[in-house]
Amino acid sequence: HLNGLDFAVADLSLAEFGRHEIRLAEHEMPGLMELRREYAETRPLQGARISGSLHMTVQTAVLIETLVALGAEVRWASCNIFSTQDHAAAAAVVGPDGTPEAPRGVPVFAWKGESLPEYWWCTERMLLWPGGQGPTAIVDDGGDATLLVHKAVEFEKAGRVPDPVAGDSEEWAAFLGQLRASLSAEGANWSGVASEILGVSEETTTGVHRLYHLANTGELLFPAINVNDSVTKSKFDNRYGIRHSLVDGINRGTDVLIGGKVAVVCGYGDVGKGAAESLRGQGARVIVTEIDPICALQAQMDGYEVATLDSVVGRADIVITTTGNKDVVRVEHMSRMKHQTILANIGHFDNELDMAGLARLPGIRRANVKPQVDEWVFADGHSIIVLAEGRLVNLGNATGHPSFVMSCSFANQVIAQVELYSARERYERQVYRLPKELDEKVARIHVRALGGELTELTDDQAEYIGVPVRGPYKPEHYRY
Numbered sequence: 001h002l003n004g005l006d007f008a009v010a011d012l013s014l015a016e017f018g019r020h021e022i023r024l025a026e027h028e029m030p031g032l033m034e035l036r037r038e039y040a041e042t043r044p045l046q047g048a049r050i051s052g053s054l055h056m057t058v059q060t061a062v063l064i065e066t067l068v069a070l071g072a073e074v075r076w077a078s079c080n081i082f083s084t085q086d087h088a089a090a091a092a093v094v095g096p097d098g099t100p101e102a103p104r105g106v107p108v109f110a111w112k113g114e115s116l117p118e119y120w121w122c123t124e125r126m127l128l129w130p131g132g133q134g135p136t137a138i139v140d141d142g143g144d145a146t147l148l149v150h151k152a153v154e155f156e157k158a159g160r161v162p163d164p165v166a167g168d169s170e171e172w173a174a175f176l177g178q179l180r181a182s183l184s185a186e187g188a189n190w191s192g193v194a195s196e197i198l199g200v201s202e203e204t205t206t207g208v209h210r211l212y213h214l215a216n217t218g219e220l221l222f223p224a225i226n227v228n229d230s231v232t233k234s235k236f237d238n239r240y241g242i243r244h245s246l247v248d249g250i251n252r253g254t255d256v257l258i259g260g261k262v263a264v265v266c267g268y269g270d271v272g273k274g275a276a277e278s279l280r281g282q283g284a285r286v287i288v289t290e291i292d293p294i295c296a297l298q299a300q301m302d303g304y305e306v307a308t309l310d311s312v313v314g315r316a317d318i319v320i321t322t323t324g325n326k327d328v329v330r331v332e333h334m335s336r337m338k339h340q341t342i343l344a345n346i347g348h349f350d351n352e353l354d355m356a357g358l359a360r361l362p363g364i365r366r367a368n369v370k371p372q373v374d375e376w377v378f379a380d381g382h383s384i385i386v387l388a389e390g391r392l393v394n395l396g397n398a399t400g401h402p403s404f405v406m407s408c409s410f411a412n413q414v415i416a417q418v419e420l421y422s423a424r425e426r427y428e429r430q431v432y433r434l435p436k437e438l439d440e441k442v443a444r445i446h447v448r449a450l451g452g453e454l455t456e457l458t459d460d461q462a463e464y465i466g467v468p469v470r471g472p473y474k475p476e477h478y479r480y
């Protein structure tokens, strides 16, 4: 606690550095700055309490300060143990007009290199407002904050203590046990917290999968807006963001020359397409693995070889997973890799790689080269280099996606939060996407910022192709 703010970050003295980077990022985030201008007078989030679980980076600080500019109170945590940029976290706490001695920003609970218990502690602190209140809405990335609320309500309703013997994982049971204790001390209850939540806006593919599952089984406790599937999110952030930040992560982690190497990219969805392009851009010979024949054929048309990991793993110099699936690279693959093959994951969770299985292998030895870079030496003496312990390599080893592409994603987040708060009556306990007009609005701002000139339809042309002159220009089923 300092100056009435509760928070937990690495070092508030980094705030000045963070503020410089936030200032530069604002110029590169025209979508967020336009929304600040548009809503400066009306402040549609006045009265909202927004809890965010999303990588605490410089770009996220610009998102946080946009939500505040629109009138919201905000609490924040990171959605990954390695992704926080400590200077951004410090600057968000200090705020634009505070000092490290008298911070005036928002409560942030995040630092780079949290342990898992610390991670869940941060998530809990971010969700609980002074007095045991909950948020009016959640910004989520990967669904952990939403999962926490749902699990806590489930245990509370069942009136049982989480128990590893009953099938709850040990870590989860310990965490929820601790949560119950801290909550009863503060007099809050999770059903009460959940009932105040107007909705969640979800950032990524993996979190969206979880939301549709909850909605389909009737378990979803509040409305959800799927931000990921705005076209200006997944077709830009997941693809062009990854094209930028994957090689950034590999370079900062290893500085190995990528040109001429054989790189295997597992998965050819939006993230896989960006990953493959990123590696090919550096001159790698890229091989793609896929389970879906449509994506496999796209990869072939784009000029990549398509093969199974089993058949090519012995040739690979770099292996990257992008599937959002589990157990994609298993120990039998890792042990067959060449000496010093680089292995990394850029999908949301670390379970794409069987890191636990690797650690259990007889004779295996782990040498930590530097933070987020480990050499795993097998009993026969050969080794592989694993980045960010199998967690998102672009955020673990580098700084995630650059500002401009996050401006597209986060403009959708802000619009979704305004919707949930000001048009709450429209939404039931289902998963919704934002209307296409808003997607086109986000794109229009960024086209203009890049100096592009849009061609305008004539009335006659609009009538001929059957669309309004001002859009939306495509039917819902159009795939871009």
Ligand code: NAI
Pocket (backbone or CB within 6 Å): 204, 205, 206, 207, 234, 237, 238, 266, 267, 268, 269, 270, 271, 272, 289, 290, 291, 292, 295, 322, 323, 324, 325, 328, 346, 347, 348, 349, 392, 393, 394, 395, 400, 401
């Ligand atoms: P997507 O659904 O478009 O692509 C995933 C692809 O993997 C699909 O084409 C699927 O057929 C394929 N796949 C599934 N299991 C496979 C297997 N066993 N072997 C080979 N291919 C397999 O999803 P998207 O949007 O590309 O996201 C992928 C992951 O990346 C998600 O976990 C998402 O949350 C995460 N993500 C990470 C970002 C980052 O900054 N690191 C940014 C955006 C998304």
